[in-house]
Amino acid sequence: MPNKKSLHIESSGQLCVYCGACVGICPLNCIYLDETRITFDERVCTRCEICVKACPVGAIEIG
Amino acid sequence: MEDRKTDVLVIGAGPAGSMTAKWAAKHGANVLMIEKRQEIGSPVRCGEGMSKEWLHDVGIRPGRWINVEVEGARIFAPNEKVFEINEKHAGNEVGYVVERDGFDKQLAIDAANAGVEVKLKTAAVAILKEHGRVVGAKVKEFGQTYEVRAPITVGADGFESQVGRWAGIPTNIATRDMDTCLQYRMTNVDSDLRYCDFYLGKCAPGGYVWIFPKAEGLANVGIGVQVSQVANPADARTYLDRWIDKHPGYAKGKKIDMVGGGVSISPPLKQTVGDGIMLVGDAARMIDPLTGGGIANGCIAGKICGTVAAEAVAAGDVSKEFLQKYEKGWRARIEEKLYRNWLAKEKLVTLSDETFDKVIDALQDVRLEKLSVHNILKAVRDKHPDVTREFEAFL
Numbered sequence: 001m002p003n004k005k006s007l008h009i010e011s012s013g014q015l016c017v018y019c020g021a022c023v024g025i026c027p028l029n030c031i032y033l034d035e036t037r038i039t040f041d042e043r044v045c046t047r048c049e050i051c052v053k054a055c056p057v058g059a060i061e062i063g
Numbered sequence: 064m065e066d067r068k069t070d071v072l073v074i075g076a077g078p079a080g081s082m083t084a085k086w087a088a089k090h091g092a093n094v095l096m097i098e099k100r101q102e103i104g105s106p107v108r109c110g111e112g113m114s115k116e117w118l119h120d121v122g123i124r125p126g127r128w129i130n131v132e133v134e135g136a137r138i139f140a141p142n143e144k145v146f147e148i149n150e151k152h153a154g155n156e157v158g159y160v161v162e163r164d165g166f167d168k169q170l171a172i173d174a175a176n177a178g179v180e181v182k183l184k185t186a187a188v189a190i191l192k193e194h195g196r197v198v199g200a201k202v203k204e205f206g207q208t209y210e211v212r213a214p215i216t217v218g219a220d221g222f223e224s225q226v227g228r229w230a231g232i233p234t235n236i237a238t239r240d241m242d243t244c245l246q247y248r249m250t251n252v253d254s255d256l257r258y259c260d261f262y263l264g265k266c267a268p269g270g271y272v273w274i275f276p277k278a279e280g281l282a283n284v285g286i287g288v289q290v291s292q293v294a295n296p297a298d299a300r301t302y303l304d305r306w307i308d309k310h311p312g313y314a315k316g317k318k319i320d321m322v323g324g325g326v327s328i329s330p331p332l333k334q335t336v337g338d339g340i341m342l343v344g345d346a347a348r349m350i351d352p353l354t355g356g357g358i359a360n361g362c363i364a365g366k367i368c369g370t371v372a373a374e375a376v377a378a379g380d381v382s383k384e385f386l387q388k389y390e391k392g393w394r395a396r397i398e399e400k401l402y403r404n405w406l407a408k409e410k411l412v413t414l415s416d417e418t419f420d421k422v423i424d425a426l427q428d429v430r431l432e433k434l435s436v437h438n439i440l441k442a443v444r445d446k447h448p449d450v451t452r453e454f455e456a457f458l
């Protein structure tokens with residue numbers, strides 16, 4: 001989807017603390033947390049940026 | 064792997080899940096509790112403060128998971144004037160600071176000893192539905208996917224809950240109904256073992272900074288910021304670091320642990336059951352919207368949830384109508400307070416630092432044994448009539 005911005009979750013452990021805050025608030029329920037792995041469904045995500053605000057450590061970037 | 068059957072499938076082995084599982088098993092149900100982590104209770108996502116008067120009621124015995132028994136709470140205004148509440152007047156909001164992983168493990172042990180089967184590294188990945196009713200879940204255990212069929216499925220999967228939404232129960236929360244949280248365990252700090260401390264105002268927009276003492280010189284120092292008041296990514300961290308920098312007793316400390324997380328500060332959900340499905344704990348948004356505490360409510364509701372789940376299985380009726388018994392039961396115990404505290408929170412998040420200062424100032428004149436909402440408001444009216452207007456709704 002070329003018109004969509006890209007969303008990047010830094011989930012290799014450099015920033016992400018695997019807290020699940022983004023998972024709980026995503027209105028589309030499209031983020032998954034698997035102990036120390038975060039994935040999100042690119043096709044469902046609307047780039048609403050709510051998860052960006054909810055992340056306590058700034059591990060999610062939309063650009 | 065082969066598909067399985069059980070009476071009650073509990074998804075998530077936090078306090079709410081373990082309590083639900085234990086009480087369902089005690090009432091005769093076959094219970095399987097699955098947990099996606101490899102270690103129950105770890106990593107900890109909690110400030111570890113809890114009240115204690117409810118523990119006996121739900122059958123939890125004090126154990127080695129208690130770190131500190133505090134005497135009270137101190138509320139700090141933005142100008143750092145302090146108001147002290149002892150336990151009796153805090154409505155028992157404070158009591159213990161605990162080792163949360165030890166606590167969670169104890170509850171899981173209690174559940175296992177009551178006959179519950181526990182599976183680790185086993186995540187629910189989808190809900191099974193037939194004719195509109197939930198009949199179990201698709202799970203992944205050590206990478207192997209199979210189905211667990213159960214007349215009752217319980218979503219006890221915490222703040223990040225997906226089970227409710229998969230089952231079609233609306234549990235979405237608005238940004239103003241969530242706090243984004245960060246906490247450090249710090250050593251070499253000037254915390255006081257007698258108190259849990261709370262700092263209000265713009266140091267933590269829409270939330271507060273907390274200091275919960277773990278041992279001499281050791282404390283959990285954390286912050287919650289209302290998501291709707293977040294201006295920049297990582298604000299929770301920015302505000303917490305700023306608060307620590309400004310407080311020499313903490314700036315000299317050393318961080319030894321970091322915890323993040325989300326806390327719902329929402330009004331109670333309208334619905335927590337459906338045909339064959341029940342939600343409990345953070346998954347049902349049962350966190351107290353004023354204090355952010357969710358352990359007690361999750362355990363209290365868990366006992367009711369497990370009991371009703373077993374009754375439904377025994378009666379051969381797992382319909383939404385039968386499960387209303389749980390819905391009514393947990394509401395009777397905690398809903399009024401959840402709602403009242405949500406209203407209070409909605410007011411508090413709008414107050415300016417000056418108003419906080421004035422309220423805390425007025426509280427100095429209220430004698431502790433007379434601490435009631437009425438007396439607090441009266442004191443505010445007597446001393447700072449200009450801010451009374453803001454509290455008219457409570458009068």
Ligand SMILES: Cc1cc2nc3c(=O)[nH]c(=O)nc-3n(C[C@H](O)[C@H](O)[C@H](O)COP(=O)(O)OP(=O)(O)OC[C@H]3O[C@@H](n4cnc5c(N)ncnc54)[C@H](O)[C@@H]3O)c2cc1C
Binds near residue numbers: 076357358
């Ligand atoms: C930073 C922070 C500080 C807090 N401080 C306090 C405090 O001081 N006092 C207090 O009372 N409360 C506090 N809370 C709230 C408290 O932690 C929660 O209310 C409490 O943990 C709720 O228990 P629960 O059993 O509902 O959920 P949880 O304890 O979150 O347990 C849910 C479990 O489900 C598992 N799970 C999730 N999804 C799946 C799946 N798909 N399959 C299998 N398993 C799954 C998770 O791994 C987890 O183990 C705090 C929360 C945060 C984030």
Ligand code: SF4
Binds near residue numbers: 030046048
């Ligand atoms: S941008 Fe919105 S839809 Fe996409 S993952 Fe974040 S919260 Fe979900």
Ligand code: SF4
Binds near residue numbers: 033
């Ligand atoms: S909110 Fe941020 S730190 Fe927490 S799991 Fe999501 S990306 Fe990771």
